[in-house]
Amino acid sequence: MELVPNNSLKTATPQEGRELALKMARLVIKATQPDAEVRTRLRPVYAENPDSLIVIAQVVATEFATIAAANDYWR
Template sequence: MDTTLVPGNSLITATPEEGRQLAVKMARLVIKATQQDEAVRDKLRDVYANDASMLLQVGQVVATEFATIAAANNYWRK
């Protein structure tokens, strides 16, 4: 599988909201690249959707991605 992990090959976004959306997308792409079998991902979705600890870990991955994007955007300073 050839997955593009940085959509558009750029972390630059116009707004923090766009940055957050990019962070979520990138986190999802990491999961897709890690577990390439769609049927397995679908089966596991119910497992992590009902586990508070796993959901918190997902949030941490998105937060880490967002921190990287925010830094690349110089925290949206003008």
């Protein structure tokens, strides 16, 4: 499983960086729970839980911070 798409954190814009962060967060979930049936069964549980949604947002934010740093904050 390729956890860093195209083996690069470089993106042309912050928007592309944010999209990459979302994709990487999804890949982490898939790597952590490789069984698609289990992920599907669990999705309604965390989709209705505010604490779970906040944690997911934190994962994306951490991924985005890493990508932003790798892109010298798009300077």
